[in-house]
Amino acid sequence: MNLKSKKVAIIGSGSWATAIAKMVLENVKHINWYMRKPETTEHFEKTGHNPRYLQNVEFDTNRITFYNDIDEITSDSGILIFAIPSAYLPVILGNMKTDISKKHILSGIKGVVSEENLLVVQYFNRFFNVPFENMGVIAGPCHAEEVALKRLSYLTVACTDEKKAEKFASLITCDYIKTTVSDDIWGTEYSSVLKNIIAIASGICHGLRYGDNFQAVLISNAIQEIKRFVDTVHPINRDIKSSAYLGDLLVTAYSQFSRNRTFGMMIGKGYPVKAAKLELNMVAEGYYSSKSIFEINKIHKVDMPITEAVYNILYENASPKKEIALLTEKLS
């Protein structure tokens, strides 16, 4: 398989999609790029940059073919890199006619596909017959904004077939991006989902005026909770302290810019959940993920006090103050 000979498509118009496009263009001459709205691609073609995200990154539009039609771009491309909110995945692919079962899929999505509580790779496998060994997951501590600034970042590409993981990785490795490969596609995906829930918890506690001492305890307990969950759901030998797991958690939970943390902070400060959602006007993945993981965990019954506290606050109308006070008794 020569992945490099296949045409690469980026699906998404957000900051992470834009950062991935930048990395891929360091390695291939030309990419296809899907954005849902024609006005976004028109603006992009006119100005050479994304109208809303990472505007400081200039693209050579001669090296990009833009699409607004998901059937056209999937037909024209061999490797599909998805970087959209998980909630949009069924919306965008719902009416697609193209058979993508032979395509290679790389996911930069950090959420569960909600109605079915599926990981992204499970979703593509079940509904589009893509074999697991043809799919990869990009994870690791990475603010898109720092990719724009070419600040050194380390990404992990997970695929059950490690040779394919290496080929996927070669699409994004460059001067400022170091990559590691892993065969832990399940642990990597679940962990990147869970970290957003923890970021919400971190925000709630900050909003309630818990300090940095407590945050450190919360995060230490959180990585233990993540380990318990992924080790139960997919018991293989993994070091949860690696950048793909712990690093990803740290960069999100300690970030002032994480939308999940900001969402949590508003809840902690007393905003009703609905109001916080409206005010933010964008999707905090962890909001949906906390429900999905809570439901998935009904089968596994892993001890997950932080996830449960977030779920109770967001979905069961529990008082943040009381719920976090209860949580503090369960941490150590």
Next chain:
Amino acid sequence: MNLKSKKVAIIGSGSWATAIAKMVLENVKHINWYMRKPETTEHFEKTGHNPRYLQNVEFDTNRITFYNDIDEITSDSGILIFAIPSAYLPVILGNMKTDISKKHILSGIKGVVSEENLLVVQYFNRFFNVPFENMGVIAGPCHAEEVALKRLSYLTVACTDEKKAEKFASLITCDYIKTTVSDDIWGTEYSSVLKNIIAIASGICHGLRYGDNFQAVLISNAIQEIKRFVDTVHPINRDIKSSAYLGDLLVTAYSQFSRNRTFGMMIGKGYPVKAAKLELNMVAEGYYSSKSIFEINKIHKVDMPITEAVYNILYENASPKKEIALLTEKLS
């Protein structure tokens, strides 16, 4: 042994000593408190607060007997809680005549006693014949400033005798301080020493304009480095992701207020080491610790790329830019 019937002495006048005094006074009626300079204790007695640190914490001076003489306070007290920079320990105790071999010692010091490269408990054992089982170590993620604000914090008290650990812990447990006990006195002490070296590394990288993505990778690699070292030096079953180890690392390395991180940042920004030491006008424990750990590790030969990079920059005149560039190749 009834530890509560013994008179408690605090040795030290810094912010951590002041925070510990506050916690202990939540549990006992009266404490002895040693500060080296008479003008400090005079000011304290006059105003009811520490002249330089945590000035917002008001003390009832009727509940405190102040000392400037180390022989007097050690003679008058059964439990000695030390919270001073490790470099001052031999200075303060050098001329002490009192036999403290029967006393109980609790250490809040986070450094190696330099000339001998000894942990604090080793130092008290070797030079003052205090048995290990009569000594405890206080660790955990804890900015003294947040204790002053009564923000919920979790501390770990380690002692080879866990029952004594519980008694030590009962001296500081209160509404806003939860405590856990541990028998891992070695791992706890080494880990609290190592985290200061990591905080310097973190500061150097920040000074060199590495971003948050890289910081998350650095810290993920750092906790693995700490685990390798403590598991080699004292191989027992411990979870390095606990608050006493990982939490303590996080609160220090992510803190804007850590003197170690600030010291590192100055180095990263180009200050010569001597100038940074002068400018800061206070001891960054990690500066001494990096040399001690580097030397101790000559025996153990643990792979410690971060500690070595810090050592090379601080003691071997290595260029921070080049040394960290080399380090980035060793991380993943």
